[in-house]
Amino acid sequence: MRRLRMALSIMAVLIVVMSTTVALTFAMWLFLPRETKQPLRLRIPYRATMRDVLNLLERDGWSHPRWLFRRVAHKLDIPRRLQAGEFVIEPPVSRWRLMQALRQQRPHLISVTIRS
Incomplete structure (x- = not known):
């Protein structure tokens, strides 16, 4: 039971970290200025x-x-x-x-x- 609880908490932490990383990457892609390309x-x-x-x-x-x-x-x-x-x-x-x-x-x- 203890090991199961430990495994679930580690998985929960990993899921939170990965989803935060994805959200931050998307936000940076969306809001940071892109290279302005002039002719x-x-x-x-x-x-x-x-x-x-x-x-x-x-x-x-x-x-x-x-x-x-x-x-x-x-x-x-x-x-x-x-x-x-x-x-x-x-x-x-x-x-x-x-x-x-x-x-x-x-x-x-x-x-x-x-x-x-």
């Missing part, structure tokens, strides 16, 4: 070549822009020479998500618009 925007102040865009990306802190654009440019029909305007990669994606889409050979997940 990648580059303002191009003049007629730019792809090399100019790569230099702007490097200045912005992108780690492998040359690799990125070798993989992206022909798949997304980015013209070799861009007009002045805004270069936007949409939908808003994090760098990691963009790299994953490219590595998985699924560039259709990303669209590039060039607004003037």
